[in-house]
Amino acid sequence: MNYARILVLASVLTALAACQPKGASTTAAPDTSPALATVNGTPITQNFFDFYIKAIAGKKPGDLTPEQQSQALDNLIRAQLVAQQADKDGVEKSADTEDLLQLTRLNVLQQTMEERYLKDKQPTEQELRAEYEKQVGALPKLEYHARHILVATEPFAQGVVQSLEKGAKFEDVAKKESMDSSKDNGGDLGWFTPERMDKSFADAVVALKPGDYTHKPVQTQYGWHVIQLVDTRPLSPPPFDQVKQRLAQVVQAKKFKAYTDDLISKAKIDRTSTAPAAPPAPKAG
Numbered sequence: 001m002n003y004a005r006i007l008v009l010a011s012v013l014t015a016l017a018a019c020q021p022k023g024a025s026t027t028a029a030p031d032t033s034p035a036l037a038t039v040n041g042t043p044i045t046q047n048f049f050d051f052y053i054k055a056i057a058g059k060k061p062g063d064l065t066p067e068q069q070s071q072a073l074d075n076l077i078r079a080q081l082v083a084q085q086a087d088k089d090g091v092e093k094s095a096d097t098e099d100l101l102q103l104t105r106l107n108v109l110q111q112t113m114e115e116r117y118l119k120d121k122q123p124t125e126q127e128l129r130a131e132y133e134k135q136v137g138a139l140p141k142l143e144y145h146a147r148h149i150l151v152a153t154e155p156f157a158q159g160v161v162q163s164l165e166k167g168a169k170f171e172d173v174a175k176k177e178s179m180d181s182s183k184d185n186g187g188d189l190g191w192f193t194p195e196r197m198d199k200s201f202a203d204a205v206v207a208l209k210p211g212d213y214t215h216k217p218v219q220t221q222y223g224w225h226v227i228q229l230v231d232t233r234p235l236s237p238p239p240f241d242q243v244k245q246r247l248a249q250v251v252q253a254k255k256f257k258a259y260t261d262d263l264i265s266k267a268k269i270d271r272t273s274t275a276p277a278a279p280p281a282p283k284a285g
Contacts, residue, residue, distance in 0.1 A: 157217030
């Protein structure tokens with residue numbers, strides 16, 4: 001068990017409990033489980049301890065050794081003491097702390113609501129297949145294998161082009177002139193899809209035929225490139241079963257987004273900020 005992680009998470013959990021706004025109401029039933037420890041009158045209950053262990057280790061306390069359970073309880077005690085001292089020092093009243101607690105509360109509530117809403121909405125095989133087809137349809141159809149020579153200025157890059165036009169071998173010029181780490185491999189970038197590259201670079205690659213190079217240097221944020229396309233090949237999408245779990249996450253994320261979109265459509269929202277509103281999200285296909 002990573003006890004440094006335990007201490008950090010314990011501090012967060014306990015601080016949140018300790019820093020709950022005074023007078024805040026809750027509909028949760030009181031925690032009547034026995035106290036495993038009491039810190040200056042504040043109990044650390046069995047239920048909270050069980051929740052803590054599940055949150056940081058994904059296990060039940062009984063799955064841990066007695067030594068691990070004792071260490072975890074020690075960490076909770078330490079965290080409770082720090083939270084109590086923070087309360088005495090008025091830490092929770094600082095603007096940054098209040099904002100952080102509010103943001104953490106929003107994140108926790110959103111995650112809990114998402115889990116609750118999606119609990120009985122597991123994606124069907126049909127939904128997963130439909131999402132798979134949509135994702136595959138959006139994939140690039142080709143992969144590209146290219147080399148490049150990267151230099152600092154356009155005139156230098158044009159000189160590289162002239163050397164190639166006079167018969168110089170692309171790999172040799174790359175090894176001699178390129179600033180990129182790929183120079184040791186003759187400028188070889190291996191196989192890639194266009195979206196992985198700077199748009200100007202990708203557009204130039206896509207426009208080439210295998211064996212050709214750019215006679216006009218291409219500028220990106222890194223400098224000036226002379227690019228040679230070595231070859232292309234069809235891009236095979238991953239098998240459905242290989243990405244099924246990820247597809248389920250995408251489908252469920254879309255379901256929860258639809259749920260929150262519905263909440264927004266029914267809410268009374270008055271924007272008072274002078275900042276421009278975000279453009280409307282595209283409708284799910």
